[in-house]
Each structure stands twice: as structure tokens, then as C-alpha cells.
Amino acid sequence: MRAYQIVDADFVKREIGRMPIVDVRPPLRYDTGHIPSAINIRLDVAAASDDPAEELAEMFQDNGIFPDDAAIVYCQIGVHAKIACDYLASEGYGHLYLYAGSMNDWASDPARPIERSSVMFAKAS
Template identity: 30%
Template structure:
């Protein structure tokens, strides 16, 4: 029997009904980078494996060129593929990513699976309401290989040349976007021409993504032929990418370096307000 693949969001009930999904716990805390792993060790969805933002979902902050590429640049593509092989990824296997932060880290893993060409990946929508276990999850390694990416990304130099010709969306909180505060990066403000869509605005009061019709109505004014998404370090931008994809508004383009990379070079323009 052919099962329907989930490619954006999946509910807890739908997850429970799956046969042999690959479940990835991406819970994380920027202020305490070991918190997510500790929580996973205490209790997680049965069968889930833990992915650490800094160690597994990001690469070195400084590249081989000696240039700072942001707080969470993409890792080596083959290295990430090798990790997923060890965890048992195979063609067609449904992957479900989740976290305890409204999907902000799970969405990054969702995007990265698509970057490897794997379409059958979805983010758990809302809190898990089933049993949890502290048991380590066994994995059977595979010989799976990545394929053509299903998503696109852009670097700082290319984005600089295209400013004003692409729709640019910043997923950070409004006060950071306006440049009133900057707790993490080199300078305050935003990339010129960017619009602000705080990623948490994709969620309802219940912590789940808003209904498709509501998301579409809110996001449609931000849609364009080319939409580039960024945030502080290329993580919560993926939440907006997921929301737009779920709303049927296309895949968009990720700027992985985001504000952390952009603001580190004083030669790049900065806007405020």
C-alpha cells in the first residue's frame, strides 16, 4: 500500500499512524547549547535521534577562506548526508523533525533534508502528546546518497548584487529588525530593502501553525517570483520558508549567513527603522 508522504507539517496523530518513520529531535536553546540534548536524554518521542544545532545542523563559522560566514552556516553537504545514512535514512522514508520551540530548529532540519534532495520530510506541528522514553534509539546504517537539491540558497556577495531586485524577508523579532536592540550580532539593523515577518507570527496561540488559508492570506503580500529568506543566522528563516511552502507560495531561497554574516562586514550596507 502506498502511503501519503508528508512534506511540510505533520500532526501528532498522523505521526503515530506512520510505519517506521525517521524521527529527529532538534530541540535547542541558544543561551544553553546543551539544554536540548539534556532534555532528549530525559525523555523523547520513542525512536527519535537527537540533532544538535551547532554540531549537526551547522558548519564552522569561519570558512577555509578565513572569512566569517555567520553563526550557523550550512555544514558540508556530504558530512550531513553521512550523518543521516548512519541514522538510517533511505529513499522514500518519511522523516519527521521536531523541537520544543515551536518548530524553529526543526524547520532548519526540514530545509536541510530538502537541500539533500529528500522530499519526504515534515515538521511536527504542535507539542507531542504521546509517550516519551529515555531509551537510546537504535539505527541501521544505509548506503543512501543525496540527490539534486529541492531548495536553493544564496551567498552574501550574490545577494548584495541583487538587492532591490528580489523580495527579502527577515524572520527576526521586530525590535531587532528595526535596529533598536542587537543581543547577538556585530551591528544593529537590517539588510536594506528587507521586509520583516517575525517567524513566531506563523503560529497560533496554541503553538501550532496557523491554518493554511490564514497563512496564505498573511504571506501572500510577501510573495514574489524570487523570495530570499534570512534571519539572524539562517535558522528561523527556515520557519518562514516552511510556512510559505505549507501555504502553497513556493520554496523561496535561503540566505544561510543572514544578519550575523552580513553585519560582520562594515562594507555592506545597513538600514534601520
């Protein structure tokens, strides 16, 4: 039995503002556009550590998401979100929802809202 359930865009839309939504993409992709209320927890940073599962769990806990909490996880196409869910499951997370369609699916419907982060770039001197 998996420690996560696969969900669709309708489920995610209903949970905006009610359940933590975690975008595991790199910050540039997140800043370009993400599901409203989503927080960015980088899978690439966790994957570069000696124990990626433990590192990712620590990053989730640093953001107030603990093993008994429910959370939705997504990325660009679903692959990295699944990896994140597998890592978290190995660390005791048992109430995860994998948005398998992820951002590609979300953005395919213009009626779904997308938040963009205001990113400031410093000019090179």
C-alpha cells in the same frame, strides 16, 4: 528536492531592490538593523497561530509575495529563516532563497550596507 536554494551574501547583495527580501525576526531586531529593502514579516506571529504555515503564507501574500514569486528569506543566524522556508514550501512556495548566514553573516562585513528603522518610543505618563 527542497523548495528553496541556499544563498550567500553576494547573491543577496546583487538582488537588493530586485527581489523581495524578507526578514522574519521580531520588529525590535529588524528596527535595530536589516538588509536594505528588506521587509519584516514576523515568523513568531505565524508560529503562534493554529496553522503556522498557512498564516505565514497569508502574511507573505498580504505583502505581495505569492507562491510563484521568488523571495530571499533571512533571520539572525538562519534557523528561523529555514523554518519559514519549510512552512512556505508546504504552502506551495517554490522559488525561495534561504540566506543561511542571515544577519550575523551580513553584519560581519562592514562594507555591506545596513538600514535602521527610525523607531519612536512614547514616554510613559
